[in-house]
Amino acid sequence: MIIIEQLKKVKDTRSHINQVYPVMEVAFVVITAMICGQNKWTEIKDFGEGNIEWLREYFPYENGLPTRHNIAAIMRSVVPETLLEAMVGWVNLHREKHAQPIISVDGKVLKGAKASKQQHPLYMVSAFDVDEGLTLTHQPCDGKGMELLAIRNMLDALDIKGCLLTADALHCQVETLNKVVDKGGDILVQVKLNQPSLLAEIDVQFQDYWALPEDKQESYITEEKGHGRKEVREVYVLPAAFSEALRQK
Secondary structure, eight states: OHHHHHHTTOOBOSOGGGOSSOHHHHHHHHHHHHHTTOOSHHHHHHHHHHTHHHHTTTOOOTTOOOOHHHHHHHHHTBOHHHHHHHHHHHHHHHHTTSSSOEEEEEEEEOTTOOOOSSOOOOEEEEEEETTTTEEEEEEEESSGGGHHHHHHHHHHHSOOTTOEEEEOGGGOOHHHHHHHHHTTOEEEEOOOTTSHHHHHHHHHHHHHHHTSOGGGOEEEEEEEEETTEEEEEEEEEOOOOOOHHHHHO
């Protein structure tokens, strides 16, 4: 099982004499329980006890399972970065089995987060695998102004080779685009008024394109119903023919 190999990366800060319950065993039961929708320590403990024979197909569990309080304490002793590395590694290996994955990167203020005079509301950026319905990684940041840096840092942790990333106009930046391309990925970004020269040149090219006969235009139309309305999206495709000066930007 792929996840078992990845769990070897998890570092335990407990002293040797306190490691009655191996951290890999505890992490494995926590992760599998949470995948099955068990999010509370009592639920995780009950899941482990009810599936102990299955768990022992992968680990010995010679001392059984710790109490719910000890499960929580052991997970708190884990070096967080190593657990994140293991989880991201597992997800990356899982995604390699599929066709070109689509990863949506975005930043949002968390629902219910409140601002005060001392601090901004909690702002979180995330990378979401659209096909798998998985959040691959996320990172808090100090408002939208820091979203660019946060997402560039997340790209360092993700294996995006062969993936298509989608992002809003904020990420139409040379440094971000180059990082994606250098890591073997593709990226689809919006262009808005934050890039006026680029937007103007794209508009000119599309005016010429729409003047062509319909059989010379490449397009794709989708129709969906949502939010109480019918949504029609029409996509036109044409090769980029930017000036050399704009390419350098």
